Amino acid sequence: MKSMPRRLSATLGGVDASVSCFAFSLVIGICCRDWWLLLALGLALTLAALVYPAGLRPLTRLRTWVLLTIIVLSSTLVGDDPLWSLGPLGISPSGALRGANMAMRAVIIIVAVTGLVSSVPIDRIGGFLERLGLRGLGFAVGVAFNLLPLIERSLVTSWQALRLRAGLRRPLTAVRLMLVVAVSDCLRCADEVTLAAEARAFSPDAVKRPPFTWRARTLPLVATLVATAGVLVWFAA
């Protein structure tokens, strides 16, 4: 009895489960309409709560709800065939329906994307892009992440130096100088990284990243999602 939820959480906790749920949410969000979209929204939110709860975080922000309310309201006010109208504005049922569709579709996509981004580590994304042909990108992202505080400090120092030497009196020259100084500092950092990497006989080509694998325990989930998406798309089309 105790091992069942643990097994379930292990199945739902992997990157492959997150990718499957993301793809499923995207397909049903794009293909369904009206009442079917409401069902799709329910399914997508349930999956998000089980697989990537962090994906639901945007729904706790006031900003998201303001955006969705504006979408539904403006679509209702400017829609076709209004029941009641005052000047260019009116109350349009078809506009309200279109607005509700847009809002539901937006919630599905926002939750799915946020969930995927929060559940897949940045190095896995780097590894995925490397496999797409951007070789050495994983290394570059790692180096960039470590250089970030150094570069920020260098930017602030250059800006203060420029300001104290009255460099801002000629804005165009100041912008050019700032760009040259900032890039030169970055290149100095890059040279140091290269020297350190060469001293350790590091080669980005020699780095082998683990391939993205589908676990056997995720297959029933994938099969269920594909079947459900098929049924939804069939009826909603």
Added chain:
Amino acid sequence: MRLSLKELSIVAALGALWGSVEIGLGSLLHVWNVPFIGAILGTIGIAIALVGRVVVPRPGATVSIAVVAALLKALSVGGVVLSPMIAIVMEGLIADAVLSLGGRPRRGTFVVAGALAVVWNLIHPILIQGLIFGTGIITMYTSVIEKGAALFGLSASSVVLVFVGLAALYLAVGGGAGLLAWEAGRSVLARRAVGADGQGGAA
């Protein structure tokens, strides 16, 4: 595209520079509610990436810098980062495509690359909203523009005129960023050459 270790380090450092501008200055501008934030950050970012292309004159260098910056943008404390991430990558992709098709690096191709990359910021919100909300949002915008223009006694073509004016402004700013990047890139290369000579002489 296969970059050497040195080129990859340069891509990483310049990607970190663009990323830190996006994270630091971007957050500040968002707090101040400055208009056209995307265009401002995009212009600075593409100038950095284009300087990177002068230093690493290889196809794919600009887009790699953009991808690194976009991945660092994911660390931003702000809420919604997906749209800016896509915008950064698209800017890098457009600039890289123009520079790769333009052949030998020239001032003109840098100006065109900068202009087209920055003008993406005008089209980007419409396309992204189209992706998220579906085609309904386009119908809604068209309806809002028609009714708004009618309310103020304007023709729908004047709205198009405003859009064209904005596009011209973005093109000019982007072109300026391209030119600035070309000049700054050459200055950086000259400084590096002097530095290398100095080291060589000392050795």
